[in-house]
Amino acid sequence: QGPRGNIMKKGVKRGGHTAVIGSGAMAFMAAQMALHADEWIEVGGAAKVTMLVRSEAKQELGQKLFPNEPRIEYLVNAPGASDEEIVRSMKDRYGADSGFDDVILAAGDAATLGLAHQLVAGSNWRVHAFAGTRGETAFESGAWHYGNAGTHGTSGCNTRAMENVIAMAQRGFDLEKFSGRRYTLEELANDPSAFFDDTHL
DSSP: OOTTSOOSSOSOOTTOEEEEEOOSHHHHHHHHHHHOOOTTTOOOOOSEEEEEESSHHHHHHHHHHSTTOTTEEEEEOOTTOOHHHHHHHHHHHHOTTOOBSEEEEOSOOHHHHHHHHHSBOSSSOEEEEOSOOOSOOOOOTHHHHTTTOEEEOOOOOOHHHHHHHHHHHHTTOOOGGGOOOOOOHHHHSSOTHHHHHOOOO
């Protein structure tokens, strides 16, 4: 980390095509951050983002969050879709030789990390894994060996990271639209299922 608490090799490829795997608030924030041109923190600058979401409803939610944003596209893959089906849907849309410059994991389990490595192309790409995945996974090691690739995660949130988020919000990064239904402990005291069943952010 540098003196401002930022990882020195960080962010998505500027002018590149980023994929975000996930359908929740963190995924939608990651999509906005990938497109956000913030010269102080330098995390964004992608030209395009494709979100891999789990339902048509999540695609519709994304379209409501980003109503006039042509740089964000959606690939809907129902829960349980195989890696092969997901990769095929990406190739069908973007071409047989296509792949992403960056893949951000904002959902999934350890196996999703393996999927991320199948979605990248070219060289010098990055997998940004901040979904807290743990456990064994498998992927083609040639992606690292021949593709000069990298995978990184987080060491957890810290005070400096929160200062960076606040600074980005002060300079125009919109966080409020990602907030969902707010619950009080009193509301949930007898039946907390409303919180866990909530399909909103």
